[in-house]
Amino acid sequence: xxxxxxxxxxxxxxxxxxxxxxxxxxxxxxxxxxxxxxxxxxxxxxxxxxxxxxxxxxxxxxxxxxxxxxxxxxxxxxxxxxxxxxxxxxxxxxxxxxxxxxxxxxxxxxxxxxxxxxxxxxxxxxxxxxxxxxxxxxxxxxxxxxxxxxxxxxxxxxxxxxxxxxxxxxxxxxxxxxxxxxxxxxxxxxxxxxxxxxxxxxxxxxxxxxxxxxxxxxxxxxxxxxxxxxxxxxxxxxxxxxxxxxxxxxxxxxxxxxxxxxxxxxxxxxxxxxxxxxxxxxxxxxxxx
Numbered sequence: 001x002x003x004x005x006x007x008x009x010x011x012x013x014x015x016x017x018x019x020x021x022x023x024x025x026x027x028x029x030x031x032x033x034x035x036x037x038x039x040x041x042x043x044x045x046x047x048x049x050x051x052x053x054x055x056x057x058x059x060x061x062x063x064x065x066x067x068x069x070x071x072x073x074x075x076x077x078x079x080x081x082x083x084x085x086x087x088x089x090x091x092x093x094x095x096x097x098x099x100x101x102x103x104x105x106x107x108x109x110x111x112x113x114x115x116x117x118x119x120x121x122x123x124x125x126x127x128x129x130x131x132x133x134x135x136x137x138x139x140x141x142x143x144x145x146x147x148x149x150x151x152x153x154x155x156x157x158x159x160x161x162x163x164x165x166x167x168x169x170x171x172x173x174x175x176x177x178x179x180x181x182x183x184x185x186x187x188x189x190x191x192x193x194x195x196x197x198x199x200x201x202x203x204x205x206x207x208x209x210x211x212x213x214x215x216x217x218x219x220x221x222x223x224x225x226x227x228x229x230x231x232x233x234x235x236x237x238x239x240x241x242x243x244x245x246x247x248x249x250x251x252x253x254x255x256x257x258x259x260x261x262x263x264x265x266x267x268x269x270x271x272x273x274x275x276x277x278x279x280x281x282x283x284x285x286x287x288x289x
Contacts, residue, residue, distance in 0.1 A: 006036075006038075007035065007036070007286050007287055008035060008036040008037065008038040008203070008286055009030075009035060009036075009037060009038065009203050009204070009205045009282065009285055009286050010037070010038055010039035010040070010041075010120075010196045010201035010202065010203060010204045010205070011026075011037050011039070011040045011041075011050070011053070011204075011205055011206075011207070012040075012041050012042070012046075012191050012192050012193040012195070012196055012204060012205070012206040012207065012245060013040065013041070013042035013043070013045075013046030013047075013049050013050050013191070013207050014042075014043060014044075014046045014190050014191030014206065014207055014208045014209045014210065015042075015043040015044025015045050015046050015047070015165075015166075015184065015185070015186040015190045015191070015209065016044070016045055016046075016190075016209030016210065016253075016258060017044070017045055017168075017227065017230075017257070017258025017259055018045070018069065018256070018257070018258055018259060018260050018261055018263060018264055018267060019045070019209045019251075019253050019256055019257075019258060019263075019267050020044065020045020020046055020048065020049060020209065020267075021045075021066045021069065021264045021265070021267035021268045021271070022207065022209060022251045022253075022267045022268065022270055022271030022274070023042075023045070023046060023049035023050075023062070023207060023271060024049065024059060024062035024063055024065070024066050024268045024271065025251075025267070025268040025269055025270065025271025025272030025273070025274075025275065026207050026249065026271045026272070026274070026275045027049070027053060027059045027062055028059035028062075028063070028268075028272050028275075029271075029272050029275035029276050029279065030059075030275065030282070031058065031059045033279060033282070033283070035282060035283070035286045037053055037119070038119075038120070038201070038203075039119065039120035039121070039196055039199065039201040040053045040054055040119060040120070040121055040122075040196075041121065041122035041123065041124070041137075041192040041193075041195045041196050041199075042122075042123055042124075042165070042192065043123070043124045043165055043184075043185040043186050043189060043190050043191060043192050044165055044166050044168070044184050044185060044186050044190070045166065045209075046191070046192075046207070046209075047123040047124070047161070047162045047165035047166060047185065048065075048105070048108075048162050048166065049062065050121065050122075050123060051108075051109055051121070051123065051158055051162050052065065052108065052109075053119070054117045054119045054121040055109065055112065055117070055158075063268060065108070066264050066265060066267075066268050067264075067265070068104070069261055069264050070261050070264075071259075071261050072100070073100045073101050073104065074096050074100075074259075095170065095171055095172075096171055096172045096173070097173060098163065098167065098172045098173050101163065101166070101172075102159070102163050105159040105162055105163055106159050108159075109158045109159040109162065110159070111157070111159075112157075112158040112159070113155055113156065113157065113158065114136050114137075114138050114153075114154075114155050114156050114157075114158050114161060115138050115154060115155035115156075116138075117138050117158070120138065120139045120196075120199055120201065121137070121138050121139075122135055122136065122137035122138070122139075122141070122192060122195040122196065122199065123135075123136045123137075123161050123162060123165050123185070123192075124136075124165060124185030124186075124188065124189050124192045124195060125161065125164040125165045125175075125182045125183070125184070125185045126182065126183050126184060126185055126186075126187040126188050127151070127180045127181060127182055128169070128174060128181045128182070128183055129179070129180065129181040130151070130180070131149070132149040132150060132151055132188075133146070133149060133150040133151070133185065133188035133189060134150075134151050134153060134164075134180060134182060134185075135150055135151070135152050135153065135192070135195055136153045136155075136156055136161040137152055137153070137154065137195065137199060138154065138155070139199040139200070140154075140199070141195065141198040141199050142197075142198045142199075142200075143198070145194055145197050145198040145244075146194060146195070146198050149188070150188075156177070160175060160177065163175050164177065164182035164183070164185075165182075165184060165185045166184065167182065167183045167184055168183070168184045168186075168230070168258075169183045169184060169187070171226075172184075186230075190208075190210060191206050191207070191208045191209075191210070193206045193244040193245045194244055196244070197244040202288075203246060203285050203286060203288060204244055204245045204246055204247075204285075205245060205246065205247045205248075205249065205282060205285055206244075206245035206247070206248045206249065207248075207249045207250075207251075207271070208248050208249070208250050209250075209251065209253065210231050211231055211250070211253055212231060212232060215228060215255055217255055221257070222259075224255060224257045226257065226258065226259065227256075227257030227258040227259070227260075228257075230258060246285045247278070247281050247282060247285050249271075249274050249275060249278055250274070251267070251270040251271050251273070251274040252270060252274070253267070253270060
């Protein structure tokens, strides 16, 4: 892919559960400044935002999506939990069945194929069985940048690829695609700037939602413990700081966890504030400066 030399950026959107709502705020800030997104890639929550952008969604439409995110999407597999409790040798591939999220993705993305998207696009998932990254990309990618443990898939269902990228191991059930057993792409690369670079994109801006700053909480909830554990693990896996992005945006998320649904609107505003605060740098990247 050859990125046009006109003003614009390639956007790498990182994973982070509910904190992924920051991406809607970033897109809003870019729209206000008239800075086009010329290529986009995402992981986990960033995969959903990237898919929406690639399908032509506006910042307003992303904001509407943010308002629809709630704990009601988490359809806990109570029957599976009960069976696992009564029969310890039984299997429970995930606490959340994922049917409600899958239904939402199908409603948003329809039956679109990745190969049909006009905007250069990629979404990262992880194949548990093969032990490698799977990159769904609609442009040829240079394997030398991605490394030997990455399989590039040029087409497939957009909704299924996003669902796979969002399936946090142990929380959501893995997504089967043929011989592949796919889970959250964050296990291999939580902010896929490398994917954009491999597709030939330039002027890359990454939105990295992983934070390892010290947290001082009076009470640690399930969500905060899970979020902190995931963040610490992903910090070493993120390629946002790989040297490929010309700019990394890191919204100040504080103690907001990956399952803190009441904070979705706040995350959107934090993304907007972060982008606006760094707009001079974004403009410089967009103009090739």
